[in-house]
Every structure is written in structure tokens, then in C-alpha cells.
Amino acid sequence: MRPLSPRSDILLDRGPGRLALLFGRTSRRLQALTASASQLSLPRFGAVAFAVVGSAVVYGVVVGGHTGEVLDGFGQPLGFAIDKVAVHGNSETSEIDVLQALWQTGSQTLLSLDPTAARQTLEAMPWIDRASVSKIFPDRVEINLDEHRPYAIWQSDGAFFVVNREGKKIVPYLPGRFDALPVVVGTGAAGSAAGIIDDMEAYPELRARVRAYIRVGGRRWDLELKNGVVIRLPEEKPIEAVAEVVRMERQNTLLDRDIAMVDMRLSDRVVVRLTDDSLKRRKERLEERAKLIKRLAKDKPV
CATH class of the missing domain: 3.10.20.310 (membrane protein fhac)
Structure with a gap:
């Protein structure tokens, strides 16, 4: 048989001598580690206590919400x-x-x-x-x-608010210093009024006569004038309808007549509705005319 190497002899040796050798080496290593550790400086008990107590105090201050008071102190x-x-x-x-x-x-x-x-x-x-x-x-x-810059007065559900250009409520409206602001009425009116109000700047003579911009169905606008006349604008191209109303006013003083409403919603014609008093007077005039024609017919029989 091939003789075993010295290394193999050591590994195969399981007797008491081998165990004694291993215990001796381990003991010497533990002694060396103990000597090294003994040379390290350990913190004093007071420092450790201070750190523990300090940490507890900081934690209590933060959790208790007293950080600001401590910092102010x-x-x-x-x-x-x-x-x-x-x-x-x-x-x-x-x-x-x-x-x-x-x-x-x-x-x-x-x-x-x-x-x-x-x-x-x-x-x-x-x-x-x-x-x-x-x-x-x-x-x-x-x-x-x-x-915020006040832009308009918004009436909603009987309440009035000063709003900015985006329609955000600022403060409740009280008569006085904001009376010159335009009034917008209806659901969604505050947030969409900037477009029509800005466009009306091109027609200052009509804008000055507007009492309120009324939002209808969240789609279109009615203009209520200070004399009570209502101008119904179409959903599409409302400012073009405004331009047509201004033209008729300049030519025929339309808005100064005894009318209640000007309807611009139809593209091919303008509908004008008279006031109740005007309708009554017109009916009376027609009746008088009919009586006159009847009387003339009796006086001059055919």
C-alpha cells in the first residue's frame, strides 16, 4: 500500500493527544482576544445614563407635540x-x-x-x-x-358673493364699494363669465346698459338690461349676435322701444316681444281701428 502523507496522518489521528492540541490552541486565542478587549476604554456609567435619559426626553417632546415650545425656550x-x-x-x-x-x-x-x-x-x-x-x-x-382680484358679483340661490376671474368665491357681497362689478346669475355662471364679459368690452355702449349676465342651462347667456329688456343670445357665436343688436340699436334705437325681449337665437330672423303694457295698448288700438272701419262701412253702404 502507498504510505499516507504526514497531513493525512494528522487528520486521521482522533486520539486524546489530538484533542489536547486543539483545546490548547483555542484557549490561547481566547486569552489573546480578552487581553485586546481589556485595553479598550469603556464609557462611564454617567455618560450612558445621560444618553438614555436624553433620548427618552427628546422622544417624549416630539410625541407630545412640544417641540415648538422647547425650541422657543x-x-x-x-x-x-x-x-x-x-x-x-x-x-x-x-x-x-x-x-x-x-x-x-x-x-x-x-x-x-x-x-x-x-x-x-x-x-x-x-x-x-x-x-x-x-x-x-x-x-x-x-x-x-x-x-384675489374681485371680478364679478355672483348671485346663486338668493345669495351674492364677490368672485375672482376664475369664479372662486372671495367674500359675501355687501352693497357699497363693489357695486360697479358686473353681476352674473345662475349655476356655473361665475366660472364661465369671463369670456362673455371680456368680449363685451368691444361694445361699451351696450355693456354699460347690462344689469346682469344670466347663465341659462349651463350653455348660453341672456343679457338683462337696466331698463328691463332681455336679450337672448345663441349658444354658438354669441358675440356676433351682440354685434347685430348694437347695429339695430344704432339704426333704429331698438332697445329704447317698449319691448320686453329680443331673441337672437334664430340664425335667420330676430324675434321681438312687446311688454304687457305695450300689448294691451296695441290691442286697444286694433279694437278702436276695427270699430272705426265698421262705423265707416255703415255710413257708406256699398
């Missing part, structure tokens, strides 16, 4: 208390209202002030469309506002 002695607030771009919104909204956030220093939360609070105010809030250390807050 640190910030005020350091000079970070909010001392100056500059407001720009406000016309309808008073600075006092802006400051009150800022204080509602609960922040007393720049450290605790959240510009995003402050901006959202300001934009929830009636007149403010967009707002930006900037912190200028150590003690200044800069606020820039873009306010």
Missing part, C-alpha cells in the same frame, strides 16, 4: 425671538389680520417657525390667493402676499 435667550414682521402685497387684508394668523401657528421664535405651516394658514384667509413666508435671522419674518 432655547431660541428666546439666544436672540431668535420674532421681533419684526414685514408684510407686502396686501390691500384687502389688514396687517393685523396677517399678524394674528402668524401667531396662530404658536411660534415665538424663528427656530420653531414652520414657513410651510405659516403659508398654509395665510392662504386659508379669504382674500389671500398665494403667500410666501421667509425667515431672516436673527429676528425677522418676511411675508409676501398675492390677493
Whole structure:
């Protein structure tokens, strides 16, 4: 047989001598690791306790919602208390209202002030469309506002609101300073009125006579004039119908006559309806004419 190599002899040796050798090597390695670990500097008990307690305090502050109070407690002695607030771009919104909204956030220093939360609070105010809030250390807050622009008065379900160009309600309407705004009436009128109102600028003599723009069926417009005349516009190309009404008014003073309605919805003709009083007078005139013709026929028999 081929003799075994020395390596094979060691592997096959399972006797007590082999086990003693292995235990000896393991013991020496454990002793070396223990000696190395003993040379490392361990933290003192006070430092460990401070870290544990500090972490618990921070966790409690955050979970309990007291972060702002803690930051204000640190910030005020350091000079970070909010001392100056500059407001720009406000016309309808008073600075006092802006400051009150800022204080509602609960922040007393720049450290605790959240510009995003402050901006959202300001934009929830009636007149403010967009707002930006900037912190200028150590003690200044800069606020820039873009306010809604009043565009029309919207009547809906008996209530009146001042709305912007997009039809967003700003504030309830009260008679006074916004009386010159155009009045729009009906469901969906506020959001779609800008088109017809802007187009009417080309015909200032008629626009000045309009009392209200009435939305009909969410599709078309009626113009109610200040003298009570109603102009019914078609769904398609309404401004062309307006131009035709202006032409007839210039030529025949149509809108100053005793009429109740001008219907422009038919493409091939204009329909005019008289007022009730005018109809009554016209009927009386026709009856008088019929009596006169009958009387003349009796006086001059054929």
C-alpha cells in the first residue's frame, strides 16, 4: 500500500493527544482576544445614563407635540425671538389680520417657525390667493402676499358673493364699494363669465346698459338690461349676435322701444316681444281701428 502523507496522518489521528492540541490552541486565542478587549476604554456609567435619559426626553417632546415650545425656550435667550414682521402685497387684508394668523401657528421664535405651516394658514384667509413666508435671522419674518382680484358679483340661490376671474368665491357681497362689478346669475355662471364679459368690452355702449349676465342651462347667456329688456343670445357665436343688436340699436334705437325681449337665437330672423303694457295698448288700438272701419262701412253702404 502507498504510505499516507504526514497531513493525512494528522487528520486521521482522533486520539486524546489530538484533542489536547486543539483545546490548547483555542484557549490561547481566547486569552489573546480578552487581553485586546481589556485595553479598550469603556464609557462611564454617567455618560450612558445621560444618553438614555436624553433620548427618552427628546422622544417624549416630539410625541407630545412640544417641540415648538422647547425650541422657543432655547431660541428666546439666544436672540431668535420674532421681533419684526414685514408684510407686502396686501390691500384687502389688514396687517393685523396677517399678524394674528402668524401667531396662530404658536411660534415665538424663528427656530420653531414652520414657513410651510405659516403659508398654509395665510392662504386659508379669504382674500389671500398665494403667500410666501421667509425667515431672516436673527429676528425677522418676511411675508409676501398675492390677493384675489374681485371680478364679478355672483348671485346663486338668493345669495351674492364677490368672485375672482376664475369664479372662486372671495367674500359675501355687501352693497357699497363693489357695486360697479358686473353681476352674473345662475349655476356655473361665475366660472364661465369671463369670456362673455371680456368680449363685451368691444361694445361699451351696450355693456354699460347690462344689469346682469344670466347663465341659462349651463350653455348660453341672456343679457338683462337696466331698463328691463332681455336679450337672448345663441349658444354658438354669441358675440356676433351682440354685434347685430348694437347695429339695430344704432339704426333704429331698438332697445329704447317698449319691448320686453329680443331673441337672437334664430340664425335667420330676430324675434321681438312687446311688454304687457305695450300689448294691451296695441290691442286697444286694433279694437278702436276695427270699430272705426265698421262705423265707416255703415255710413257708406256699398
